[in-house]
Every structure is written in structure tokens, then in C-alpha cells.
Amino acid sequence: MYIVIAGGGIAGSSIGQDLLDHKHDVVIIDRERAVCEALYARNGVVTLHGDARNIEVLQEAGMQKADVALGALYRDADNLTFALLARSLGVRKIMVNMRDPAYRDAYQLAGVSHVCDINSMIRHKVLIELESPVIKVVTSLRHGQAQLIMFQVPSTWDPEGITVQELARKPVFSGNCLFAGIINEKEGDRIRMPHGDDRLYPGNTVFMVTDTRSLETIEKYLEKHS
Numbered sequence: 001m002y003i004v005i006a007g008g009g010i011a012g013s014s015i016g017q018d019l020l021d022h023k024h025d026v027v028i029i030d031r032e033r034a035v036c037e038a039l040y041a042r043n044g045v046v047t048l049h050g051d052a053r054n055i056e057v058l059q060e061a062g063m064q065k066a067d068v069a070l071g072a073l074y075r076d077a078d079n080l081t082f083a084l085l086a087r088s089l090g091v092r093k094i095m096v097n098m099r100d101p102a103y104r105d106a107y108q109l110a111g112v113s114h115v116c117d118i119n120s121m122i123r124h125k126v127l128i129e130l131e132s133p134v135i136k137v138v139t140s141l142r143h144g145q146a147q148l149i150m151f152q153v154p155s156t157w158d159p160e161g162i163t164v165q166e167l168a169r170k171p172v173f174s175g176n177c178l179f180a181g182i183i184n185e186k187e188g189d190r191i192r193m194p195h196g197d198d199r200l201y202p203g204n205t206v207f208m209v210t211d212t213r214s215l216e217t218i219e220k221y222l223e224k225h226s
Contacts, residue, residue: 001024001025001067001068002024002025002027002062002065002066002067002068003019003024003025003026003027003066003067003068003069003070004026004027004029004058004061004062004063004066004068004069004070004086004091005026005027005028005029005070005072006029006052006069006070006071006072006073006078006079006082007028007029007030007052007071007072007073007074008028008029008030008032008035008036008039008047009030009035009072009074011072011097012028012030012070012072013028013039013045015070015072016028016039016043016045017043017045020043020044020045025046026045026046027045027046027047027048027061027062028045028046028047028048029047029048029050029051029052029057029058029061030047030048030049030052031049031050031051031052032049033049035047036048036049048060048061052071052073052078052082053078053081053082053085055085055088055089058082058085058086058089059089063085063086063089063091064089064090066086066089066091067091067092067093068091068093068094068095069082069083069086069091069093069094069095070094070095070096070097071083071094071095071096071097071112072096072097073097074099075099076096076098076099076100076103077103079096079097079098079103079107080096080103080106080107080110082096083096083107083110083111083112084110084111087110087111092113093113093114094110094111094112094113094114095112095113095114095115095116096112096114096115096116097116098115098116098117101117104117134151134219134222134223134226135149135150135151135215135218135219135222136149136150136151137149138150138207141209145211145212146176146209146210146211146212147209147210147211147212147215148180148207148208148209149207149208149209149210149215149218150205150206150207150208151205151206151208151218151222152203152204152205152206153200153201153202153203153204153205153206154202154222154225154226155202155203155226156202156225156226157200157201157202157225158202159201159202160199161199161200161201162199162200163196163197163198163199163200164179164182164194164195164196164197164198164199164200165196165197167179167200168196170221172214172217172218172221173208173218175214176210176211176213176214177208177209177210177214177218178208178209178210179194179206179207179208180193180194180207180208180209181193181194181206181207182194182198182200182204182205182206182207183204183205183207184201184204185203185204185205191207
């Protein structure tokens with residue numbers, strides 16, 4: 001895909017690097033010439049020195065042919081302008097990094113297809129990990145309503161293992177929980193999609209999507225059976 005990113009700061013540059021690693025075509029626009037030069041020197045990403053709030057700069061970046069426009073500017077007002085201009089140039093998928101939730105409705109009216117509420121994600125992640133030492137939050141979903149979590153199967157569990165189906169039948173996991181992946185360290189670091197008859201052994205890593213309210217129950221269960 002062809003992706004135009006507004007802003008070469010920490011968010012824009014790191015996302016740009018990940019997209020390059022996945023073989024996408026990326027252009028990063030930044031108002032600081034030194035930032036553009038540093039990004040190109042560091043990872044070879046195509047950069048454009050200019051203001052992403054200027055339609056002529058966006059046209060020069062090839063926004064008319066972009067599959068995705070991503071706003072990673074510091075101010076929401078600037079990201080909103082970028083989103084409106086990207087929409088006017090025909091981009092159908094527009095994503096922004098939102099700082100102030102007060103802009104959510106404005107982003108939706110501007111045609112933004114995905115809003116990343118970075119502050120809420122960080123807040124939920126910190127609070128949950130501080131209060132749930134046996135659970136690691138990978139990311140928040142749906143503005144904190146759900147969490148992608150990971151935990152290790154306790155060493156005290158049956159060394160012969162327990163199937164995913166058996167674990168899913170336990171009341172603590174039978175509600176709003178979805179097993180999303182398994183890492184068996186003996187097989188390397190590859191994440192496998194779980195099936196009902198797959199066995200979980202002590203030390204295995206489990207990825208699960210659950211609602212926020214279920215986290216405390218899961219934590220207490222893991223601590224009790226550790």
C-alpha cells in the first residue's frame with residue numbers, strides 16, 4: 001500500500017519504520033528539514049519537507065494515489081486539518097493519533113476511519129498492569145472496553161497439560177474471553193492460533209481478549225492456582 005504520514009516525530013517515525021519493514025511504500029511529511037534528513041539517513045524512508053496542513057504539499061506527496069493517510073502530528077487541530085485535506089483528495093482510509101478526546105466527534109465528521117486514543121490506551125495499560133502483576137496488557141481495544149492480555153500458564157499446573165477447550169469451560173474463562181494465541185517455548189517464538197484440542201503446558205504463554213471487568217477475576221484465578 002501507499003501510505004502518507006503527517007509528522008516525523010516518535011509516533012510517525014516508528015510507525016513508518018514498521019510499515020517499511022512490511023514492504024509498504026511510505027512518505028513522511030515533516031516541517032523540520034533536519035527531521036526529514038535524519039529519517040532518510042536512518043532508515044531510507046522517503047520524506048518530504050513541508051507542512052502537512054498545506055494541500056499543495058499533500059499533492060506533492062502523492063496523496064491522490066494514497067491508500068492510507070495517517071495523521072501523527074502533535075496537535076489534534078493539525079491532524080484534523082490534515083484529515084480534511086486527505087479526504088478532499090479522495091483518500092478513503094484516514095487514521096489519526098488523537099490526544100484530546102474532545103476531538104473524537106470532529107474526527108468522525110471529517111471522515112476519519114480510525115482514531116487511536118493513545119492517552120486512554122496508555123492509562124488503561126498502566127493501571128491494569130500495576131494492579132494485575134500476573135497479567136501483561138498487550139493493548140487496549142475499543143477505547144479500553146476490552147484488552148488483549150498475555151499470561152504464562154503457572155508452573156504448578158498439570159505437567160501433562162490442559163486443553164484449550166477444558167480451560168475455556170472453567171467459569172472464569174467461559175464468559176467474555178476469547179483465546180487468541182499460544183506460544184509454546186519448545187516450538188520457538190511462533191504464535192499459534194489455538195484450537196480446542198491444543199494442550200497448554202506450564203510455562204506456555206497465552207494471549208486472550210477479554211473485557212476489562214473480567215481481568216480481576218482472571219488475575220485472582222491465576223494467583224490462586226499458581
